[in-house]
Structures are given as structure tokens and as C-alpha cells.
Amino acid sequence: MGRRRGERLEQAILDATWDLLIQVGYAKLTMEAVAARAGTSRPVIHRRWPTRAQLALAALDHTAPSDTEPPDTGELRTDLLAMMRQIAHRFGSVHGEVLAGMTAETARDPEAAHALRARLTVTTRGRQVATMVRRAVERNEILPVLLPSRVTTLPLDLIRNEIVLYGRPPGEDAITEIVDSVLLPAILHAPAPGFDAGQPVAEKP
Incomplete structure (x- = not known):
């Protein structure tokens, strides 16, 4: 059989x-072990993913389910609850264990810290929050608002922090408290359109 190249090898x-x-978990992952299992060499892997952290995150993306449309229950609060449950469920899987392991190593591993920051800043969850808020505005449930980027990424940030602090994603009570008390x-209380120079994330049609 010929040598594998391109997408097959990747x-x-x-x-x-x-x-x-x-x-074996992220802490014991080595490029040598990956190369042996994949039937290739460490330099081949290193050319595509220079660090172990980048390789691990690429594997997470490779196995992650495709993003779906944000929940649409007809009410903003229940939309947010449903999305938080989805995120918590995903973080409760191996994905969560790997991200938690990488988070624990960021203090002593600059490469892991850089890769993890890059991964966490590229997320579609912010767009999902904006979509749910836009729908709430369109059905006259809430007034138009300008959503700061920190607000749209709060669900992922808070669940990640819960894992780092307690070693597990939040349960139902914690999710409800986060939605009702924070999100x-x-x-x-986000500013209305026209309050500053930003572009409105959600506005009435």
C-alpha cells in the first residue's frame, strides 16, 4: 500500500x-506515541503541529460535533439554559478533561497556554448568544441592546472556570444560577443601540 498523504495522513x-x-490523557501524550500509532514519524507530525498542545487541540476539533443552530425555545431564558446545558455536557466528555488538563498545565507550559488561549478565543458560542438575543428582540421580549463581546462569551468562560475550580462542569442548579444571576x-443591562460607537448585535427589524 502506498504512503498516505494529505487528508488521509492527517x-x-x-x-x-x-x-x-x-x-492516557493529555499529560502523558507524546508525539512519539502518536507517530507510532499513526504509522508515521515525529518530524511529519511536527511539520503540521509544532507543539503537543496544538496537536491535542486539533484532535479535539477533529472529533467535535458540528455546531448546530442555537436553541430556539421561544424565550430567551430557556434558550440560555438549553445552551448552557449543551456546553456543560460537552465539557463533561473527554473534551472537557483534555481542556481541563491543558488549563492546569498553562502555568508551566507557555506553548500550552498560547494554544489554549487561541482555541478559546475562536468560538461560535458568542455568535449563538447574539442570535438568541436577536430573536428575543424580534419577538419583542426584550429591548434592542449592544452586546459587549465579554457578555457573548460568558457562557463558555463561566463553565470553563467551574471546571478549573471544581474539576467538573456545573450541574443544573449552578447552570440556573448562572443564567438568572449573571447572563x-x-x-x-447592556447599553441600547446608539449609546456608543459599537454596532448593535441585536436590533428590531
Whole structure:
């Protein structure tokens, strides 16, 4: 059989990385072990992913389910609750364990810190929050608001912090408290369009 190249080789490497993450965890993951399992060499892997952290995050993206439309229950509060449950469920899987392991290593591993920051700043969850708020405005549930980027990324940030502090994603009671005490107030108290020079995330049609 000929040498694997391109997408076939990349898939084999990412599949091998994922299998090892499940078996030994991020802390014990090595490029040598990935190369042996994928039937390739460490330099080949290193050319595509210069650091172990980048390789691990690529494997997470490779196995992650495709993003779906944000929840649409007909009410902003229940939309937010449903989205928080989705995020918590995903973080409760191997994805969460790997991200938690990387977070724990960022203090002594600058490469892991850089890769993790890059991963966490690229998320579609902010767009999902904006979409849910826009829908709430369109059905006259809330007034138009300008959502700061920190508000749109709050769900992911708060769940990640919960994992770092307590070693697990938030349960139902904590999710409800986060939505009612943090997310909803932050959205409802966001400035109205025209308050500053920003562009409105949600506005009436």
C-alpha cells in the first residue's frame, strides 16, 4: 500500500492522537506515541503541529460535533439554559478533561497556554448568544441592546472556570444560577443601540 498523504495522513494522525488522549490523557501524550500509532514519524507530525498542545487541540476539533443552530425555545431564558446545558455536557466528555488538563498545565507550559488561549478565543458560542438575543428582540421580549463581546462569551468562560475550580462542569442548579444571576442581567443591562460607537448585535427589524 502506498504512503498516505494529505487528508488521509492527517486523519490518521488525529485519530491516533484522540485514541491516546482517551487512554492516557493529555499529560502523558507524546508525539512519539502518536507517530507510532499513526504509522508515521515525529518530524511529519511536527511539520503540521509544532507543539503537543496544538496537536491535542486539533484532535479535539477533529472529533467535535458540528455546531448546530442555537436553541430556539421561544424565550430567551430557556434558550440560555438549553445552551448552557449543551456546553456543560460537552465539557463533561473527554473534551472537557483534555481542556481541563491543558488549563492546569498553562502555568508551566507557555506553548500550552498560547494554544489554549487561541482555541478559546475562536468560538461560535458568542455568535449563538447574539442570535438568541436577536430573536428575543424580534419577538419583542426584550429591548434592542449592544452586546459587549465579554457578555457573548460568558457562557463558555463561566463553565470553563467551574471546571478549573471544581474539576467538573456545573450541574443544573449552578447552570440556573448562572443564567438568572449573571447572563440574563448582563444582557438586559447592556447599553441600547446608539449609546456608543459599537454596532448593535441585536436590533428590531
